[in-house]
Amino acid sequence: MNRLIVKLTSVMTLAAAVTFPIPSVAASEWPADTVKLIVPYSPGGTTDIVSRKVADLLKEELGNVVVENRPGAGSTVATGQLARGGRDADHTILMASPGHAIGAAIYPGLRYDPVEDFRFIRNVISIPNVMVVPASSAYNSLAEFVEAARNGEVTFSSPGVGSSVHMSGELFKTMTGANMIHVPFRGSGEALPALLAGDVDVAFENMPTVLPHIKSGKLKALAVTTTKRSPFLPDVPTVAEAGSDFGLAGYKTSAWFGLITHKSMPDDAVLKLRTSVADVMAGESFKSFLPQLGAEPGEEDGEVFRTFVAEEVVKWDGVAQQANVKK
Amino acid sequence: MENFSEVLSIFLSVDNFIAIAAGVLIGVVVGAIPGLTATMAVALALPFTFSMEPVTAILLLVGIYKGGMYGGSITAILIRTPGSPASACTLLDGYPLAQQGHAKKALKAALYSSCVADVISNVALIFFAAYLAKIALNFGPPEYFWLICFSLTIIISISGDSIVKGLIAAGLGIIVSNIGLDAVYGSQRLTFDNYNLMDRISFVPLLIGLFAIPEIIEFYTSKVVPHVRSAVSGASLTLAECKRSLKSVIRGSLIGVIIGAIPGTGATAAAFISYSEAKRNSPNKHNFGKGEVEGVAAAEAGNNGVAGATLIPLLSLGIPGDVITAIILGAFMIHGLTPGPVLFQENLSLVYALFCGILLSSVVLLVVGNAAIRYFSLIADIPKAILLPIVLMFCVYGAYAVNNSTFDIGLMMVFGLLGFVFNRTGIAAAPFLIGFILGPMFEDNLRRTLLISKGDPLVFFRGPIAWFFIALTVASLLFAVRRYWKSRKVPATA
Numbered sequence: 114m115n116r117l118i119v120k121l122t123s124v125m126t127l128a129a130a131v132t133f134p135i136p137s138v139a140a141s142e143w144p145a146d147t148v149k150l151i152v153p154y155s156p157g158g159t160t161d162i163v164s165r166k167v168a169d170l171l172k173e174e175l176g177n178v179v180v181e182n183r184p185g186a187g188s189t190v191a192t193g194q195l196a197r198g199g200r201d202a203d204h205t206i207l208m209a210s211p212g213h214a215i216g217a218a219i220y221p222g223l224r225y226d227p228v229e230d231f232r233f234i235r236n237v238i239s240i241p242n243v244m245v246v247p248a249s250s251a252y253n254s255l256a257e258f259v260e261a262a263r264n265g266e267v268t269f270s271s272p273g274v275g276s277s278v279h280m281s282g283e284l285f286k287t288m289t290g291a292n293m294i295h296v297p298f299r300g301s302g303e304a305l306p307a308l309l310a311g312d313v314d315v316a317f318e319n320m321p322t323v324l325p326h327i328k329s330g331k332l333k334a335l336a337v338t339t340t341k342r343s344p345f346l347p348d349v350p351t352v353a354e355a356g357s358d359f360g361l362a363g364y365k366t367s368a369w370f371g372l373i374t375h376k377s378m379p380d381d382a383v384l385k386l387r388t389s390v391a392d393v394m395a396g397e398s399f400k401s402f403l404p405q406l407g408a409e410p411g412e413e414d415g416e417v418f419r420t421f422v423a424e425e426v427v428k429w430d431g432v433a434q435q436a437n438v439k440k
Numbered sequence: 441m442e443n444f445s446e447v448l449s450i451f452l453s454v455d456n457f458i459a460i461a462a463g464v465l466i467g468v469v470v471g472a473i474p475g476l477t478a479t480m481a482v483a484l485a486l487p488f489t490f491s492m493e494p495v496t497a498i499l500l501l502v503g504i505y506k507g508g509m510y511g512g513s514i515t516a517i518l519i520r521t522p523g524s525p526a527s528a529c530t531l532l533d534g535y536p537l538a539q540q541g542h543a544k545k546a547l548k549a550a551l552y553s554s555c556v557a558d559v560i561s562n563v564a565l566i567f568f569a570a571y572l573a574k575i576a577l578n579f580g581p582p583e584y585f586w587l588i589c590f591s592l593t594i595i596i597s598i599s600g601d602s603i604v605k606g607l608i609a610a611g612l613g614i615i616v617s618n619i620g621l622d623a624v625y626g627s628q629r630l631t632f633d634n635y636n637l638m639d640r641i642s643f644v645p646l647l648i649g650l651f652a653i654p655e656i657i658e659f660y661t662s663k664v665v666p667h668v669r670s671a672v673s674g675a676s677l678t679l680a681e682c683k684r685s686l687k688s689v690i691r692g693s694l695i696g697v698i699i700g701a702i703p704g705t706g707a708t709a710a711a712f713i714s715y716s717e718a719k720r721n722s723p724n725k726h727n728f729g730k731g732e733v734e735g736v737a738a739a740e741a742g743n744n745g746v747a748g749a750t751l752i753p754l755l756s757l758g759i760p761g762d763v764i765t766a767i768i769l770g771a772f773m774i775h776g777l778t779p780g781p782v783l784f785q786e787n788l789s790l791v792y793a794l795f796c797g798i799l800l801s802s803v804v805l806l807v808v809g810n811a812a813i814r815y816f817s818l819i820a821d822i823p824k825a826i827l828l829p830i831v832l833m834f835c836v837y838g839a840y841a842v843n844n845s846t847f848d849i850g851l852m853m854v855f856g857l858l859g860f861v862f863n864r865t866g867i868a869a870a871p872f873l874i875g876f877i878l879g880p881m882f883e884d885n886l887r888r889t890l891l892i893s894k895g896d897p898l899v900f901f902r903g904p905i906a907w908f909f910i911a912l913t914v915a916s917l918l919f920a921v922r923r924y925w926k927s928r929k930v931p932a933t934a
Contacts, residue, residue: 155763156483162770165487182483183844186638190845193635219626222633268892274626296891297623299884302760303704309757312580312892325758325778405773438626 143382144204147177150372151195151207153188159319159406160188163238163370164208166402167393174389187216187275189223195375196225202375203382206234209373211277211366214425218433219275227426232378233419234386236371236411237394238403242281242338244352245323247311248331255335255355258315262291270296270304270313274438278304280429281317281338281366283436285352289359295436308332319368320345320407338366345407371411371418387415443789450793455496460797463503464804468812470504471511474521474648474838478508482767494775495790499797501768502751506558506801509707509747510809513550513740518543518819519831521652521838525643526707526743528873529715531651532598533728533735543820544813546736548677549685551809553737554744557693558802561748564697565755566795572701572749573756575905579702581888582900586909587702588882591709592874593916594716600729600868603924609867613875616641623884624891636847645839645852646876652835653856654863656828677733685737688718692738696745703753703761707746708877712870714742720919729868748798755779755791 148171152164161182168178183191188210195207217227244255252258261267271279274297286293296313298304301322308316309331316323317338324345326332336352337343352364372390374383393399394410403409413421463485470481481504489497512524517534530550537546564572579587592610599606619630620640631637692714699710718738719728728735751768753759758780760766772779777787784791819827839852862869893899900906 156480156767158766161483162486162767162774165483166490169487169490181844184639185843185845186635190635190639220635220638221628222635266894268894274621274623294891294894295624296888297884298888299623299704300763300766302762302766305759306577306703306753306757307580307888307892309759310577310580321773325780325782328778329780329782402774405776 143379143385144175146201146204147179148175149201149205150178150180151191151205152180152182153184153191153207153209153212154182155184156182159240159321159368160208160210160370163406166399167208167237167372167390170393170396170399171389174392175385186220188212189216189220192216192227193223193225195373196230198375198377203378206372206374206386208237208370209422210370211280211368211425211429212275213373214422215275215277215280215429215433217426218430219438228419228423230376231373232376232383233415233422234372234374234383235390235415236369236413236418236421237390238370238406238408239339239411240368240370240406240408241320241343242278242317242366242368243320243323243327243334243343243346243349244285244315244317244336244338245308245327245332245334246315247308248333249311250314250333252315252335253333255350255352255361256358258335259289259291259356259359262293263289266292266294267314268294268296270298270308270316272301272304273297273299275433277366277368278317278319280432280436282315283438284364284366284428284432285317285361287432287435288361288364289356317366321405324407338364340365343407344409345404369411369421371413371422443792446789447792447796450495450789451796453493453496455493456499456793456797457800459492459496459500460503460801460804461808463500463505464507464801464808467504467507467509468511468514468805468808469507471508471523471527472514472812472816474515474523474644474652474834476838476841477524477644478505478511479763479767480842481508482764486767486771489771490774494772494777495793495797497771497775498768498794499801501764501771502798503801503804505764505768506744506747506805507808509744510551510554510740510805511812513554513736514547514812514816516651517546517550517736518816519652519827520655521831521835522647525647525877526711526746527739528647528651528708529711529739529742529870530736532715532739532870533730533732534739536729536731537733537736538820540731542675542731543817545675545677545681545733547813547817549681549733549736550740551806551813552677552682553685553689553692553741554809555802555806556689557696557741557744558748558805559799560690560693561697561700561745562795562798562802564701565748565751565798569752569756572697572752575698576701576703576753576759577757578903578905581885581892582902583905583909584702584704584881585885585889585900586906586913587705588878588885590909590913590916591713591878592882593913593920594712595871595874596916596920597716597719598712598729598868598870598874601866605865605867606871609862609869609872610875613872613877614879616646616872617876617879623880624887636845640880641851641876642843642845642848644842645848646855647873648835648839649852649855650859650862650869650872652831653852654859656832656835657856657860658863659824659828681733684724685734688714688722688734688738689741691717691721692741693745696742696747697749699742700746700749700761701752703750703759705881706762706877707743708873710746711739711742712874714745715739751798755783756781 154160269282334349470476512527513530516522516527516531520535522528534546695714696710750761754765
């Protein structure tokens, strides 16, 4: 009972902390102040859940870490603010996701460069997308699906234009030349029923959204979108594996969540962040958190992460142009 | 009976009771503060539930959800500032009642109808979840389309004195709702290359601007200071008023349950549909919008009926109907539980313990709500010259807090001016809101329907649910035409 009271008090303290950040005493070592973790999306989404968990674990390493949600225009409003820098820039980190690269491809007039204007700490979490069809669907394999989609027309759903789920479908479409019509919904909560009921033919949904339905037999998983099979669906092939005959050999997408900072972040701070994040990721608490999201630890660190994001930007820019998603 | 004792052993823990009480309390307070939404509170509380027992964790979040649903009505009634979008409908009659010195009456009507709706919604969750979930799954884009068509007909009944003015307001609402990126192609609409406008106009600044700001401008521009009687000494709800509203409350609760069980429609629409149905069927229909207890009760029944029912698709199918249930789904998954049919097979005792807690939360809402009324109704006694600057401060904070965006403060001011113009020209603001909410849903589902059918319009008539809503839409329109005709024939004497 006492534990609960402590927790509730901390909910309120956190709420207060978000509203009125308390300046802490300057110390010689970074961080000298409260570290702010910006979530460029609304509360409640996967990015938010992941960020709050990471912030919680980072507290042990960095002292006070507060999460601030700053949604708007994909993730580009918050990212643009980070790129501009400002007073707290040396204590601000941001949880970037595929939206960071896709946003750069589809939002016009961005005043920042998604790669050059930032320093890249580490990719923390990677979640595969799964190519799923309703249980009632006639397609039992990726090959059957592509054959049908090349000869006829099929529909694929997504939680919105420019989401990683949408763009994974568009990438599939451009690589195979299948006739696929995009049906956008607003959020997975609306998209999922249409898929379960068979109103749309296929989706490239995030693993945690569809995993329970695959296990209960309501959806059939045809492939996972990463280059390696997922430990959660060991029998399901990768898209690249199952679709090598259809031009899908290089197919690779995932929902990734990684930390970035303003480009002026000093070296010692970046180093401290990298070691702290690595420590967090080595901890039991983090490891036990991953399976609940169907997630795997992110691999890309530092410069490798920068290259990874740069590749993502190029990839999605090409897909967005081919798919005629407006810029 | 072994299961029964297991259920009790999970449910009967002090932690659970504290979680429910704390959740409802946090929800009511947060819901009552404009700009702090129940969604934010649930998201903030989520990380703290990681280390709790699963049932305790979920009950805390559900408590916040339910408390927030009611809490939003408090400021809507007292200062015409809806704490949450779903309570925008409550102020249509709640605020006039408060102005007439009946704040207490309005708050009690809101609370009691919320609690009744909550119980009905919980009972539906417990006994009819499987059946309602089946309906929800049969609700594809064409069925949504007709549901939205029907919902649009409520503009007729909330337009005030002039349907033409109502339609103008609704049309403006639809135009404003178009700002942002196109849902299918991602092309820009009315954004003027401003990135703040690309994600559509946010709801909270619009809501606060439209309803709260005009009151403040009116106060400083009008020379006559309205005399407001003390609210605390004002009469409480009478038994006759309760009896009169009961039918509307039950009808509203059922509307809330149906809308709640279907993912993606939301409590705001449920509140307005319930209100409009109550108005159409009430013998006091002429008093609606001028301070009618039944109107407050119907609106609150509609939005609280949704609260329990949104858990239906979540628990039985694993589908979250709105942002809050999406967070609750996250909480389930963090604890290694998967909502859906599997949950009922593998963790039945846990599900029933959860149901016990949810039923209890309705009682807690009654107790916490009653206490809240006692303190919050004091607000109505504060002289306006002192109260309104404070309200304005909350408005600015509320508009800012949702997205941490100063642009939204400017938006709030713009909608404040629009609301003021509406007030002075006798245009009702509610149809604007309905247009703003339903316009995009109408367009989205129309386009989605034609996308899934590859352009074949016959899909609009594909099944009984579609026909049911077509019939309701037609009936609602015919009813309105008939009433209009009658009013033309008999020149108004009263």
